Amino acid sequence: EVQLVESGGDLVQPGGSLRLSCAASGFTLSHYSMNWVRQAPGKGLEWVSYIGASSGSGAIYYADSVKGRFTISRDTAKNSLFLQMNSLRAEDTAVYYCARDWPDTHFDYWGQGTLVTVSS
């Protein structure tokens, strides 16, 4: 059974840093493209970042709103996806979900999400 479990969300001050993790089970994460998607409280869904499968181009993309501040990565040995978030702003407050891509379609599986709150 495919499972994605996010962790690492916390309350952090503006300008601070946080590292989110997404542990995968039931499949080999590096064989798939993966994404981070966020949802601000009471708001809609916003795509944040993408990392291509290691067997493919391994391309990495970011939304303009996080470019230069967030870094997506994965650890093959841990079968996990990460999101390093620096220079956090109040507008980064959201539930962050990791989501898997099935070849040529997006987001076939989602995790349960982890809450990041940026506030002083």
Added chain:
Amino acid sequence: DVVMTQSPLSLPVTLGQPASISCRSSQSLIYSDGNTFLSWFQQRPGQSPRRLIYKVSNRDSGVPDRFSGSGSGTDFTLKISRVEAEDVGVYYCMQGTHWPPITFGQGTRLEIK
């Protein structure tokens, strides 16, 4: 960026009645290989999003057949043939043709009348 516009944003429906949600994109979602990467997601209260439909009309595994997707180019529709209580939630369309960025509609909140 491709803008996805859903309507209505709120949809009260009587149990057992049909429901329809429209999604329009700011440019055609037909990719150069002929595919159209338009998906629909359901988010029940307090839950993560769940994909219902991919590439316009393909139902994901386990999705009841009362859900159907249709459309082409820039106009797409999600239909529920007979609404059940478990269908309450917010529905999002999403385009994956012209990306990055992948973009979502604003969401349509379905409630029982």
